[in-house]
Amino acid sequence: MRSTTARRPRTPSADVQRAILDAAERLLEAGDPSALTVRGIAKEAGVAPMGVYNHFESKNGVVDALFRRGFEALAADLTAVMALQDPREALRRGGLRYRELALEHPAAYAVMFLAAVPDFEPSEEAKAEAERAFGGLIATVERAMQAGVVEAGDATASASVLWAGIHGAVALELSGICFVDDAGALYAQLVDTLLDGLAPHRA
Numbered sequence: 001m002r003s004t005t006a007r008r009p010r011t012p013s014a015d016v017q018r019a020i021l022d023a024a025e026r027l028l029e030a031g032d033p034s035a036l037t038v039r040g041i042a043k044e045a046g047v048a049p050m051g052v053y054n055h056f057e058s059k060n061g062v063v064d065a066l067f068r069r070g071f072e073a074l075a076a077d078l079t080a081v082m083a084l085q086d087p088r089e090a091l092r093r094g095g096l097r098y099r100e101l102a103l104e105h106p107a108a109y110a111v112m113f114l115a116a117v118p119d120f121e122p123s124e125e126a127k128a129e130a131e132r133a134f135g136g137l138i139a140t141v142e143r144a145m146q147a148g149v150v151e152a153g154d155a156t157a158s159a160s161v162l163w164a165g166i167h168g169a170v171a172l173e174l175s176g177i178c179f180v181d182d183a184g185a186l187y188a189q190l191v192d193t194l195l196d197g198l199a200p201h202r203a
Contacts, residue, residue, distance in 0.1 A: 019045045028107035070108040075133040087144035095191040
């Protein structure tokens with residue numbers, strides 16, 4: 001005899017994965033990396049610990065996915081703004097968006113750049129995702145060189161200078177080391193200063 005009891009619909013796998021990653025991000029934002037355990041993540045996400053294992057295999061698997069998700073979001077946002085016709089403005093807007101993303105997702109940013117989880121080492125797939133994001137910046141710098149708004153030369157080196165500068169400012173701000181009232185205005189000034197420094201030298 002067939003049971004008439006209604007079966008509870010299963011939550012789609014992508015939704016479970018998103019819930020687990022969001023939970024891990026919240027735990028990191030709370031400022032206690034030691035709370036980032038499989039049981040802690042599962043409790044925060046409202047799933048069984050086995051659900052974490054099934055989707056990510058381990059705690060570091062969750063962190064690796066968080067790392068990749070962060071770089072995927074960064075690459076997508078930078079691709080959108082760096083498609084602007086004016087290459088200098090594309091680089092400027094990309095730099096400003098970088099800070100916005102970091103402030104919107106400080107825990108993910110800390111995983112990506114600040115070794116927030118001491119025993120975590122990104123996978124080769126995760127490193128490739130980071131490289132793709134940097135590749136978008138290099139391509140935009142190359143376009144700026146062709147347009148004559150960035151000094152011709154090694155695009156990778158110029159992109160590294162730009163990224164290092166904005167990362168340093170964002171890392172200081174996230175660490176609470178900011179000695180001005182308007183951090184956003186200071187950051188915008190920094191981006192302009194970096195771009196001015198990369199501009200072609202005039203005799």
